Amino acid sequence: MRIALISEHASPLAAFGGEDTGGQNMHVAELSAALAARGHEVRVYTRRDAAGRPVEVPASDGVTIVHVPAGPAKNLPKDELLPYMGEFGRWLGRQWREGLWAPDVVHAHFWMSGLAALTAAQDHPAPIVQTFHALGTVKRRYQGAADTSPPDRIGLERVLGRSVDRVLAQCQDEIGELVRLGVPRSRIALVPSGVNLERCSPRGSAVPRRPGRHRVLSIGRLVERKGFADVVASMRYVPDAELVIVGGSADPADPQAHRLLELAEHCGVSDRIEMAGSVPPERVAQWYRSADVLAAAPWYEPFGLTPLEAMACGVPVVASAVGGLLDTVVDGVTGDLVPPRDPRALGGALRALLRDDVRRRSYAAAALDRARSAYSWPRAALQVECVYAEVLEQSHANEVLTG
DSSP: OEEEEEOSSOOTTSOTTSTTOSHHHHHHHHHHHHHHHTTOEEEEEEEOOSTTOOSEEEEETTEEEEEEOOSOSSOOOGGGOGGGHHHHHHHHHHHHHHSSOOOSEEEEESHHHHHHHHHHTTTSOOOEEEEOSSOHHHHHHHHGGGOOSOTTHHHHHHHHHHHSSEEEESSHHHHHHHHHHTOOGGGEEEOOOOBOTTTSOSSSOOOOOOTTOEEEEEESOOOGGGOHHHHHHHGGGOTTEEEEEESSOOOTTSHHHHHHHHHHHHHTOGGGEEEEEOOOHHHHHHHHHTOSEEEEOOSOOSSOHHHHHHHHTTOOEEEESOTTHHHHSOBTTTEEEEOTTOHHHHHHHHHHHHTOHHHHHHHHHHHHHHHHHHOBHHHHHHHHHHHHHHHHHHHHHHHHHHO
């Protein structure tokens, strides 16, 4: 099967840890590789964001990254890319209609990629599968006036959800959001993201730590909605433990890092906070293995990759009871769920878990088992492949009926 993955702002080749790079980049990279391992020919289409980039870059066996000339050849915030999606889609359509390669199925990642896919379908009709990764309704609800999304985003997502052949939801919470948005339940399939079990494992080296002190780890982009301020504030209630934040910048002059360090000073925990900065993906597991517990405190979370990576490394999780974390973290089994934006509740859960070695070891074993049995990338790729087969079969049936 020839598969086109469209990821307009999240390239698998991008460096991780930036404002607009994170879980979606990793998802697209891992999914494309897992589909190729199953024998499919995969091309990932992403916007050319720098001059001089080659049009095609082989990424792995069976996977090619294609840089689409749409808009200026420079890095732009993703919320500024909507005006270029028509150009993006028309370029795809021309390539597929006139070139030597055209997809059997198109899988769009993020809402703007879906718009580009619909435009391309005017020149090359093919079944379209959509993964939103995040919904405008949720972002607007939690960020309010701070939401920088284009004003038409929610309306366009509503149209998109009704126009594509299938929408892949990553968690049960997202299914509810999609139905409330007006997407027919019959068009929604639940396919959670996966975790790289070769890279994330209890086996291997760990980053050294201070003897006699527990380590709380928190990983992600240093954006406000990820809740790092709540994790820092929670350390007031977790004596004799250090907090290491991996992601963003370790430079105290960086605005986001500076904000967290100022808060740590205000809370009287600055001597127990370390900002480790961005870490290459191949070294992240060393940080997980060094920790007693992962703290994940987002205000909202469409899926949440870092808790799953921690679980795959045999590390229990204390997390906000939101979004995808309600699915991946089994409360009282693989970790503890707490209300979002509540540093006292978060700190209490962390303190109780760090003081109970038996429960912490039990959580760790259950977390590892859950990650391995339910969230491997080969399993996720098989589920996605089944959806592709369904929409292809339906497309062929429609051609017979209309032909």
